[in-house]
Amino acid sequence: MTTTFYDEIGGEPTITTIVHRFYAGVADDPLLRPMYPEEDLGPAEERFRLFLVQYWGGPTTYSQERGHPRLRMRHAPFTVTPAAAERWLVHFRAGLDEAALTPEQDQRFWEYVTHAAQFMVNTLDD
Template sequence: MGGRPTFAKLCRVFYEGVAEDPVLREMYPEEDLGPAEERLLLFLEQYWGGPGTYSEQRGHPRLRMRHMPYRVDFDARDRWLKHMRVAVDSLELPPLQEETLWDYLERAAHAMVNA
């Protein structure tokens, strides 16, 4: 996918959108989105074959469990996907890589819905 630089850009662009989204922003109790951006970067980097830093620092990802405290409804899912789509498009990946990444992100977003 392009390694850390690719995922760092993806996360930066994504959280720029989250910062301006009132529904998603309230799901982040930290005033600074930097730590959330770093966690997502480490997770994606590990998921796509990079170092296991995420698991070393935070344990097993358990994505659904980590998102349970937040009300993730269809609106939140769609907002998340909207900002992630902008972030993925900013990467200008080759078509197969873009499709593979987007497929994963879409499935992950649908799996997080809990309300």
């Protein structure tokens, strides 16, 4: 039996902690909040949680419900600047800090989200 990174970090409860803390920061962020048109951030939080669960080796509910992630396409309607990516990382860092992963787990997760944030940038002008 293979242990996934999802299992190693504590599964759904850990990812839920990270994502919930992330969205608590986004809710009050003047640069990022306008990128979430829904009045309630709950649906966005759930989609992101399901995506990370699947990405790290947990259940594939995200793809079953939404199909292929197509991250750049899904973010294309929004102006994602380098400044927005940095703000995104600030809030994600808070989520990782709250999860209190081991240094190795934290580094692996952080490397992924740092790359993902840079990959989502679609506008260089702030």
